[in-house]
Amino acid sequence: VNRPIDSQKQTGGMDLEEFRRLGHEMIEWAAQYLASPEQYAVLPATRPGEVRAALPKAAPEHGESLEQCFEDFQRLIAPNTTHWNHPGFMAYFATSGSPPGILGELLSAVLNVNAMVWRTGPAATELEETVLAWVRDLLGLPANFDGTINDTASSSTLYALAAARESLTDLRLRQSGMTGRELPRLRVYCSEEAHSSVDKAVITLGLGLEGLRRIATRPDFSMDPAALRSAIEEDLQTGVRPMAVVGTVGTTSVTAVDPIPEIAAICREHGIWLHVDAAYGGSAALLPEMRWILAGCEHADSLVVNPHKWMLVPVDLSVLYTCKPELLRAAFSLTPEYLTTPEMLQARNLMDYGISLGRRFRALKLWFVLRVYGAEGLRSMLRRHLQLARQLSDWIDAQPDFERVTDVKFSVVVFRHRPVGLTAEELDRHNLALLDRINATGEVFLSHTRVRGAIALRVALGNQATDERHLDRLYTLLHALSRANRL
Amino acid sequence: VNRPIDSQKQTGGMDLEEFRRLGHEMIEWAAQYLASPEQYAVLPATRPGEVRAALPKAAPEHGESLEQCFEDFQRLIAPNTTHWNHPGFMAYFATSGSPPGILGELLSAVLNVNAMVWRTGPAATELEETVLAWVRDLLGLPANFDGTINDTASSSTLYALAAARESLTDLRLRQSGMTGRELPRLRVYCSEEAHSSVDKAVITLGLGLEGLRRIATRPDFSMDPAALRSAIEEDLQTGVRPMAVVGTVGTTSVTAVDPIPEIAAICREHGIWLHVDAAYGGSAALLPEMRWILAGCEHADSLVVNPHKWMLVPVDLSVLYTCKPELLRAAFSLTPEYLTTPEMLQARNLMDYGISLGRRFRALKLWFVLRVYGAEGLRSMLRRHLQLARQLSDWIDAQPDFERVTDVKFSVVVFRHRPVGLTAEELDRHNLALLDRINATGEVFLSHTRVRGAIALRVALGNQATDERHLDRLYTLLHALSRANRL
Numbered sequence: 001v002n003r004p005i006d007s008q009k010q011t012g013g014m015d016l017e018e019f020r021r022l023g024h025e026m027i028e029w030a031a032q033y034l035a036s037p038e039q040y041a042v043l044p045a046t047r048p049g050e051v052r053a054a055l056p057k058a059a060p061e062h063g064e065s066l067e068q069c070f071e072d073f074q075r076l077i078a079p080n081t082t083h084w085n086h087p088g089f090m091a092y093f094a095t096s097g098s099p100p101g102i103l104g105e106l107l108s109a110v111l112n113v114n115a116m117v118w119r120t121g122p123a124a125t126e127l128e129e130t131v132l133a134w135v136r137d138l139l140g141l142p143a144n145f146d147g148t149i150n151d152t153a154s155s156s157t158l159y160a161l162a163a164a165r166e167s168l169t170d171l172r173l174r175q176s177g178m179t180g181r182e183l184p185r186l187r188v189y190c191s192e193e194a195h196s197s198v199d200k201a202v203i204t205l206g207l208g209l210e211g212l213r214r215i216a217t218r219p220d221f222s223m224d225p226a227a228l229r230s231a232i233e234e235d236l237q238t239g240v241r242p243m244a245v246v247g248t249v250g251t252t253s254v255t256a257v258d259p260i261p262e263i264a265a266i267c268r269e270h271g272i273w274l275h276v277d278a279a280y281g282g283s284a285a286l287l288p289e290m291r292w293i294l295a296g297c298e299h300a301d302s303l304v305v306n307p308h309k310w311m312l313v314p315v316d317l318s319v320l321y322t323c324k325p326e327l328l329r330a331a332f333s334l335t336p337e338y339l340t341t342p343e344m345l346q347a348r349n350l351m352d353y354g355i356s357l358g359r360r361f362r363a364l365k366l367w368f369v370l371r372v373y374g375a376e377g378l379r380s381m382l383r384r385h386l387q388l389a390r391q392l393s394d395w396i397d398a399q400p401d402f403e404r405v406t407d408v409k410f411s412v413v414v415f416r417h418r419p420v421g422l423t424a425e426e427l428d429r430h431n432l433a434l435l436d437r438i439n440a441t442g443e444v445f446l447s448h449t450r451v452r453g454a455i456a457l458r459v460a461l462g463n464q465a466t467d468e469r470h471l472d473r474l475y476t477l478l479h480a481l482s483r484a485n486r487l
Numbered sequence: 488v489n490r491p492i493d494s495q496k497q498t499g500g501m502d503l504e505e506f507r508r509l510g511h512e513m514i515e516w517a518a519q520y521l522a523s524p525e526q527y528a529v530l531p532a533t534r535p536g537e538v539r540a541a542l543p544k545a546a547p548e549h550g551e552s553l554e555q556c557f558e559d560f561q562r563l564i565a566p567n568t569t570h571w572n573h574p575g576f577m578a579y580f581a582t583s584g585s586p587p588g589i590l591g592e593l594l595s596a597v598l599n600v601n602a603m604v605w606r607t608g609p610a611a612t613e614l615e616e617t618v619l620a621w622v623r624d625l626l627g628l629p630a631n632f633d634g635t636i637n638d639t640a641s642s643s644t645l646y647a648l649a650a651a652r653e654s655l656t657d658l659r660l661r662q663s664g665m666t667g668r669e670l671p672r673l674r675v676y677c678s679e680e681a682h683s684s685v686d687k688a689v690i691t692l693g694l695g696l697e698g699l700r701r702i703a704t705r706p707d708f709s710m711d712p713a714a715l716r717s718a719i720e721e722d723l724q725t726g727v728r729p730m731a732v733v734g735t736v737g738t739t740s741v742t743a744v745d746p747i748p749e750i751a752a753i754c755r756e757h758g759i760w761l762h763v764d765a766a767y768g769g770s771a772a773l774l775p776e777m778r779w780i781l782a783g784c785e786h787a788d789s790l791v792v793n794p795h796k797w798m799l800v801p802v803d804l805s806v807l808y809t810c811k812p813e814l815l816r817a818a819f820s821l822t823p824e825y826l827t828t829p830e831m832l833q834a835r836n837l838m839d840y841g842i843s844l845g846r847r848f849r850a851l852k853l854w855f856v857l858r859v860y861g862a863e864g865l866r867s868m869l870r871r872h873l874q875l876a877r878q879l880s881d882w883i884d885a886q887p888d889f890e891r892v893t894d895v896k897f898s899v900v901v902f903r904h905r906p907v908g909l910t911a912e913e914l915d916r917h918n919l920a921l922l923d924r925i926n927a928t929g930e931v932f933l934s935h936t937r938v939r940g941a942i943a944l945r946v947a948l949g950n951q952a953t954d955e956r957h958l959d960r961l962y963t964l965l966h967a968l969s970r971a972n973r974l
Contacts, residue, residue: 014521014585014586014952015586016521016522019514019517019518019521019586019590020514020515020518023514023518023590023593024511026590026593026594026597027506027507027510027511027514028507030593030594031506031510034501034503034506035503043606044610046609046610048609048830048833049613049834050609050613051609051610051614052613052616055613055614055617057620058621058624059618059621059622059624059858059861059862060857060858060862061862061863062862062863062864063859063860063863063864064858064859066586066587066590066855066859068858069587069854069858069859070590073594073851076610077598077614077851078598078610080609080610081598081600081608081609081610082600082606082608082609083598084598084600084607085597085598085599091607092607092825095601096599097596097597097599098501099502099505099506099553101596102506102593102596102597102599103506103513103553103557105593105595105596106513106596107513107517107560108592109584109588109589109592109852110513110517110520110572110584110589111564111568111570111571111572112571112582112583112584112589112801112802113569113571114571114582114802116579118535119530119569120569120571120578120579121568121569122531122535122538122567122568122569123531123533123538123563123564123565123567124568126537126538126539127538127542127564129539130538131546134545135546137545138546151638151845151847152844152845153844153845154842154843154844154845155842155843158842162691173690173693173695174695174696175695175697176695176696176697177665177672177673177690177693177694177695177696177697177698178664178665178670178693178694178695179665179670179672179673179693179694179698180671180673180727181669181672182668182669183665183666184666185664185667186664186666186667195823196822196826196844197842197844199821200842201842202664203660203664203819204645204649204691204692204818204819205692205693206660206664206665206666206692206693206694207665207666207693208660208661208662208663208665208666209663209664210663210664210667211664240667252823252825253823253824253825308845314599315600315601315845316845316846316847318845331691332687332690334683335683336682336683336739336740337740337935337937338740338934338935343535346535346536347535347536355639355684355687355688355691355842356638356639356642356803357639357640357641357683357684358639358795358802358803359803360638360802364564365596367556368553368556370546370547371550371551371555372550372552372556373550374546374551375546375547375548376548376550377549377550447825448824449824449825450824450825458825464501465501
């Protein structure tokens with residue numbers, strides 16, 4: 001189909017021959033890169049300021065060639081990038097953009113659709129509705145859960161809590177706000193282990209950090225429902241008004257699963273909005289044997305899951321589901337005259353469900369990924385990661401000087417090196433130093449956390465290309481560097 | 488460079504040969520499409536629900552080919568898309584993603600970097616700092632303006648107002664919030680013509696719609712600074728606390744320019760945060776002859792400009808500049824242990840400047856666009872659009888039965904058809920009917936607004952490929968359909 005482009009049609013100064021030539025080169029580069037991201041160190045050796053220093057201080061006055069840009073990308077950007085595609089990336093939550101996801105992004109950028117209202121992107125709007133129903137059904141969520149795509153889970157959680165605030169209809173917050181009158185203190189509850197995005201959301205919504213109460217966790221780091229009940233009852237007795245509970249399915253630090261059925265029962269009893277943060281863990285519910293993690297979520301008012309984390313979709317794509325979309329709309333919908341359209345009553349306008357008016361066509365990449373892998377393809381990837389995590393966990397358990405600090409429920413293993421004779425403080429320093437040595441190899445990238453006050457290392461398995469060979473290499477490095485590194 | 492990919496390296500179930508083959512096909516399709524988007528109707532004839540009905544009700548259980556996905560994209564998505572690339576797209580703010588911008592997005596998706604902290608994306612973080620300094624300097628903004636990339640102007644304005652709220656340090660809002668104690672009513676001011684994102688932001692931040700005071704405009708639709716001063720003084724006398732003023736450079740409805748120097752003086756006098764919404768208009772300041780539009784903005788505390796609107800960058804990419812980044816950080820930074828890094832004190836962590844923790848590598852496309860077009864290339868595009876708007880404006884003025892309703896300061900022309908003998912209400916209906924007929928042709932897509940209560944049509948020139956031929960066609964359609972359409 002390599003028809004020549006009619007040069008008469010090259011309008012507006014677009015050089016489409018250069019686009020073709022460089023586009024093809026980039027596809028070739030991408031294929032080679034994705035075949036062997038290990039040609040790069042996973043964590044580059046660059047120091048802060050080095051890339052900036054290598055760039056000109058001002059934009060060029062006259063245009064340069066796209067070829068030069070691509071050369072500079074290969075020379076300056078790719079080598080100074082942390083390679084999330086590297087199978088040794090095991091930090092935070094490891095993720096994978098996949099070939100169909102990448103090409104979906106390419107086509108979205110080509111169309112450059114801004115689906116703020118149905119009229120400005122009919123296919124984008126309806127494809128979003130459709131693929132989010134697919135994902136909902138694959139996860140076993142109720143059919144009345146309505147989804148919208150956001151950039152990240154932080155936005156999804158903010159929007160969910162904004163809807164929760166809007167559900168306090170007697171306070172007329174959308175109209176009158178929270179200042180200039182005295183309102184009861186509003187409170188959100190989450191566990192000690194919940195993500196910092198909950199703090200960010202309560203600050204943004206005007207509740208302040210004191211508007212968030214962190215509930216104690218049980219030995220497995222899940223929220224203690226008895227402590228939640230006590231906190232709510234204590235608040236009610238002192239005139240505080242509970243606004244929402246955020247339960248987590250797969251916490252960031254140690255992937256704990258809060259007891260959603262018990263939490264949901266408490267919320268129902270008191271009429272409190274329940275938001276579930278399943279940003280990372282939720283994807284695992286694609287597996288029948290993991291479906292238990294979403295037990296109770298049928299009673300949630302909202303739930304976030306991030307296909308860009310563990311569903312092979314390139315960043316960014318977070319999904320917020322809610323059975324109360326009318327409250328999400330009440331929190332965010334505003335239609336000035338210039339955005340009214342004839343289809344307003346028949347079709348969804350995506351701008352009504354969050355902060356952003358402009359909306360990139362993100363559903364396309366999710367559609368491609370779901371179709372190319374199929375439910376079974378995604379399940380086999382998830383099972384591989386869960387299996388690798390069990391292998392690592394078994395290995396840790398077999399080492400006398402390493403200690404696993406939590407159960408492995410998903411694909412994250414949290415542990416520490418524990419040579420005898422070190423104080424707690426020395427152990428922290430020792431493990432952070434071990435982390436630095438491992439990361440300095442460029443072969444593996446781990447991150448750390450603090451568990452019950454003590455530093456622990458995290459291995460997150462989520463890269464599509466990670467396999468036993470990379471775990472073997474990790475074992476070798478852990479052995480060698482934990483010994484080299486003794487205090 | 489078409490080296491074969493070592494099949495041994497095709498790990499994790501990625502089919503990279505299929506990626507290459509379809510990637511090349513998509514580049515060819517994109518080149519043909521960008522050369523002649525007019526092969527499609529700009530506004531598709533699809534009705535609400537049609538695309539949804541054509542899609543399966545469930546995700547496939549087993550994987551399908553990428554080729555099939557691409558075929559379905561061409562069959563179902565592209566024809567049912569509103570074509571923002573079509574040179575007849577003159578609705579809202581017409582935009583253009585450009586070849587270098589598209590390929591920048593492709594490479595971002597390939598790298599799949601999540602630059603939440605410096606460590607997870609050193610090049611992405613420092614390229615963002617660098618290109619935002621380039622844009623700042625090109626626009627003539629002060630050197631102490633510090634930029635961050637957000638998805639859209641709605642987010643940028645929300646973040647700016649969150650920083651403004653944080654600037655009221657005595658209220659300790661981040662810590663204590665707005666409920667459970669009596670605070671003075673906080674107020675934000677903007678003109679009657681300011682964008683609805685200001686309303687969305689005040690609702691989200693807990694000020695409520697009553698926390699926003701819309702200031703009367705002068706005959707040219709710009710904010711009346713005397714009315715602003717009165718409103719602030721009246722508020723102060725009644726115990727209301729002014730929090731921020733939002734000035735607009737290029738309003739959405741009629742592209743009015745608020746008198747920023749006068750507004751800035753009032754803000755300085757009362758110590759009020761000044762945020763400038765230059766999302767659309769700001770780009771025009773790349774032109775020396777248009778630099779006046781940002782006069783006074785050197786005294787602003789924050790300013791938003793959207794390169795995805797009028798700087799050839801594909802959606803989404805909005806830039807928030809502020810001379811008080813420490814307040815933006817105070818509003819949004821939260822660093823749990825698992826996100827601490829050794830470089831925290833030496834390098835910027837982009838997650839600290841907004842809601843989102845995860846951050847796509849958006850700077851790459853902006854870098855490519857700035858380099859491939861150069862400052863002069865962007866200026867020539869801007870001048871072409873301004874010139875087209877003047878031509879259209881002159882044509883309107885020459886027609887006895889059309890009436891231009893505002894000055895043309897940028898590339899948007901607002902007008903109405905005004906046949907004699909119609910009442911105000913009939914004129915509104917007549918113009919909306921005319922709009923529908925024009926849009927139904929599939930050749931041109933216009934939107935409407937309401938100006939001083941009356942419906943008007945908007946022609947926004949911002950597509951890279953729009954030229955005189957498309958204006959000529961617009962004239963023909965306006966002539967023919969305004970007559971065919973008489974009540």
